[in-house]
Structures are given as structure tokens and as C-alpha cells.
Amino acid sequence: MNSTRHEQFREYVSARGPALLRAAVRLAGDRAEAEDLLQAALAKTYLAWDRIGDRAALDGYVRRAMVNTQISWWRRRKLEIYPTDQLPELPVDDHTRRSEMHDALGRALRRLPERQRLAVILRYYEDMPEAEVAEVLGVSVGTVKSTVSRAMARLRDDAVLVDDFA
Structure with missing residues (x-):
């Protein structure tokens, strides 16, 4: 059963990974942080895989996990980030189309x-x-x-x- 669970999860991530990553980029605002955010949400999803009865609700579960994780990270960083009058230089994404x-x-x-x-x-x-x-x-x-x-x-x-x- 464990290999079936593993294979089901692998198929889900293969099929929905790109769309979930796009949502994570929108939430995080940075691709590297978005990848970390998605990975954390997918880890939570994998651990809860057997408890998720409605497979059609998986995207919602992962998005909810991403939002909750992002909020948690935001609260932790809240004291580390100080406002400034100048915006930092934004990186240029050379390979974007x-x-x-x-x-x-x-x-x-x-x-x-x-x-x-x-x-x-x-x-x-x-x-x-x-x-x-x-x-x-x-x-x-x-x-x-x-x-x-x-x-x-x-x-x-x-x-x-x-x-x-x-």
C-alpha cells in the first residue's frame, strides 16, 4: 500500500506541479522562496495523503497548506524586516518570456x-x-x-x- 501511496503522490506532483509552482510564485513573490514554499506544502500533503478522501480537493489542500505556511513564515520574519524609503533593486529574470x-x-x-x-x-x-x-x-x-x-x-x-x- 505504501508504494501505491507513493506512486499516487508522484503522479499528482508530476501532473499538477507546474500549476502549483505558479501559485506559489504568486504567493511568495520570489521563485526560490516559492519552490521552498511548494516543497513544504507538498511534504504536508504527503503526510496527510491517506486522510485526504476527496482526491479532487488535492489542489485546494496544497494551496491552503502554501497559504498557511506563507503566513507562518511571514509572522516569523515580521520582526526581521524593517521598512525603508528606498526599494531594493529587483532581479531581472533573463529567461522569462x-x-x-x-x-x-x-x-x-x-x-x-x-x-x-x-x-x-x-x-x-x-x-x-x-x-x-x-x-x-x-x-x-x-x-x-x-x-x-x-x-x-x-x-x-x-x-x-x-x-x-x-
Whole structure:
């Protein structure tokens, strides 16, 4: 049974890994951190594999594990990160073939504070209702609404077209 479990998990990761990595990159804002985030979420998923009865819900389980892990990491780093008036130089991704608009949006999302970025990604990229975003982030629905509103205003100030989100 253990080899069957292992093979099922391997097939799942092979099939869904790229999509899950894209979600992790959006959550983490950095590819290296996203890979760590996905790996941590997949480890949790593997340990819970036998308890997950609905295999159609696996993506949701992994995404939830990524969000919870990201929040946990964010809380731990909260005291280590200090705001500054100057933004650091952003690394250039030489091997990307994304459009200029997609790149601009990615840069703008990375400039958002962690909670705003998570709220926008969950609300619009993952298409979660506000109540579900509030539950995942552990805040009220009103906090989600105001956080997303402030994030969208900041994105507009950065001259990023956000019409595709709405």
C-alpha cells in the first residue's frame, strides 16, 4: 500500500506541479522562496495523503497548506524586516518570456506589503470569495475588503492596469 501511496503522490506532483509552482510564485513573490514554499506544502500533503478522501480537493489542500505556511513564515520574519524609503533593486529574470504587462504586474505585486499581496492573490488569482480569504488570513471580511481596496489603489498608483482583475 505504501508504494501505491507513493506512486499516487508522484503522479499528482508530476501532473499538477507546474500549476502549483505558479501559485506559489504568486504567493511568495520570489521563485526560490516559492519552490521552498511548494516543497513544504507538498511534504504536508504527503503526510496527510491517506486522510485526504476527496482526491479532487488535492489542489485546494496544497494551496491552503502554501497559504498557511506563507503566513507562518511571514509572522516569523515580521520582526526581521524593517521598512525603508528606498526599494531594493529587483532581479531581472533573463529567461522569462512573459509579456511586458505581466512583468509590470508582477513587479507591482512584489512591491505590495505581504498581507496586501496575499489578499489580492487569494481574491483575484485564486478567485476566492472575501469570506474565504478572511478565513484563510484569519481576519474579518471587512479587513479583507479594506486590505484589497488599499492594495488595488496602490497598484493603480503604480500605473498598472488592473481591469483584468475586476
